Amino acid sequence: MNRATPSSIPDILSLIDEARNDKRPLWFTGSGTTPIPDDHRVVSTLGLAGIVDYRPDDLTVVVKCGTTLEELDDVLRERQHTAVLPETSPERTVGGVIASGASGYRRHRYGPTRDRVIGVTIVTGYGEVVHAGGQLVKNVTGYDIPRLVTGSNGALGFIAEIALKLWPDSSAPRTLSVEDPALLATVLYQPTAVLETERGGSVYLSDADVPTEQGPAVEGYSWPMPLDQSVVIAVNVPARLVPEVVARVRDLGASRFVAQHGVGVVDAGWSTVDETQIVALRTWAESIGGSLVVRRRGPLSASFSRWRAIPSTAAIQLRLKKLFDPDRICNPGVLPGGL
Numbered sequence: 001m002n003r004a005t006p007s008s009i010p011d012i013l014s015l016i017d018e019a020r021n022d023k024r025p026l027w028f029t030g031s032g033t034t035p036i037p038d039d040h041r042v043v044s045t046l047g048l049a050g051i052v053d054y055r056p057d058d059l060t061v062v063v064k065c066g067t068t069l070e071e072l073d074d075v076l077r078e079r080q081h082t083a084v085l086p087e088t089s090p091e092r093t094v095g096g097v098i099a100s101g102a103s104g105y106r107r108h109r110y111g112p113t114r115d116r117v118i119g120v121t122i123v124t125g126y127g128e129v130v131h132a133g134g135q136l137v138k139n140v141t142g143y144d145i146p147r148l149v150t151g152s153n154g155a156l157g158f159i160a161e162i163a164l165k166l167w168p169d170s171s172a173p174r175t176l177s178v179e180d181p182a183l184l185a186t187v188l189y190q191p192t193a194v195l196e197t198e199r200g201g202s203v204y205l206s207d208a209d210v211p212t213e214q215g216p217a218v219e220g221y222s223w224p225m226p227l228d229q230s231v232v233i234a235v236n237v238p239a240r241l242v243p244e245v246v247a248r249v250r251d252l253g254a255s256r257f258v259a260q261h262g263v264g265v266v267d268a269g270w271s272t273v274d275e276t277q278i279v280a281l282r283t284w285a286e287s288i289g290g291s292l293v294v295r296r297r298g299p300l301s302a303s304f305s306r307w308r309a310i311p312s313t314a315a316i317q318l319r320l321k322k323l324f325d326p327d328r329i330c331n332p333g334v335l336p337g338g339l
């Protein structure tokens with residue numbers, strides 16, 4: 001496989017220039033959680049790693065895209081700060097997480113990852129270096145480009161650097177086993193997370209807010225292991241319907257699941273599954289205004305799309321794609337609707 005590992009923005013500009021001349025698309029990859037399609041020139045982000053500027057007193061940090069979650073956490077931990085990125089799989093890169101708009105389990109308390117992206121430096125598909133936002137939490141005039149780029153999956157260009165807002169980390173995290181996670185998600189004030197897995201419910205609390213009448217709490221946060229089955233999906237629904245999704249994935253014999261109560265996301269994994277049942281689950285999720293996204297397709301047929309077929313915003317997304325990447329060289333086909 002033809003793989004380039006740029007170590008500077010001029011390197012990325014050269015790769016983009018070449019790709020436009022050769023009409024050969026690029027595929028950006030961090031730690032490579034997302035499978036790499038054939039026929040692309042692979043551009044690894046791992047040559048662009050490290051902290052650019054950490055300002056503890058401002059609670060902001062700027063990192064290069066190939067920095068791993070572990071590398072970033074190691075630096076932030078010294079000052080008891082957190083960027084609240086996904087808690088598991090520390091080998092993942094900050095660029096990969098931002099490009100896929102991935103949030104961790106602490107979304108219940110801190111909101112989604114995109115809320116903490118306050119600046120980006122991107123190299124567009126037409127070869128312009130754009131610095132948007134910065135290290136001020138309020139510094140956007142006009143369109144919010146950092147938010148646009150978060151979740152773009154690399155379709156608008158290469159994300160070279162990211163500025164993140166930080167939070168003080170919990171000094172006394174606790175994990176509590178609970179009988180009725182759905183109820184607790186609606187009555188506790190800002191729990192860090194309320195999760196349910198095939199093993200039962202857990203509430204994750206910070207500092208002093210442990211309701212002692214619930215029983216003894218375990219020190220620290222004990223997060224579920226990542227789902228590694230061959231088929232992994234995420235079902236997104238209004239938060240009140242999480243118990244119904246849990247019942248449905250249990251009925252379908254999911255080997256593992258992690259439900260985020262109070263948020264409305266349920267990840268579920270199977271070693272083998274009847275595709276028609278996943279189709280039915282997607283039909284139901286969409287009928288109530290939700291969605292089903294395939295994270296790992298395993299034996300699911302190619303005709304079962306990763307996302308809902310065509311999003312209602314497809315036309316404007318296509319125009320944005322054309323503006324940022326007129327020659328379709330940055331991750332073409334990665335977005336819903338084949339954009």
Ligand SMILES: Cc1cc2nc3c(=O)[nH]c(=O)nc-3n(C[C@H](O)[C@H](O)[C@H](O)COP(=O)(O)OP(=O)(O)OC[C@H]3O[C@@H](n4cnc5c(N)ncnc54)[C@H](O)[C@@H]3O)c2cc1C
Nearest residue numbers: 028030031032033034065092093095096099102103154159
């Ligand atoms: C739509 C979607 C939603 C997801 N949501 C979650 C979630 O909520 N929670 C969770 O834990 N995991 C989620 N994931 C899994 C997600 O792949 C990982 O959290 C994370 O992106 C993996 O990091 P990585 O370094 O392996 O990235 P990779 O898998 O290598 O890359 C992920 C995507 O980002 C692109 N990309 C990577 N780096 C750059 C860059 N510097 N510039 C431009 N594009 C780049 C890649 O082309 C690819 O499309 C989601 C994945 C997808 C596709």
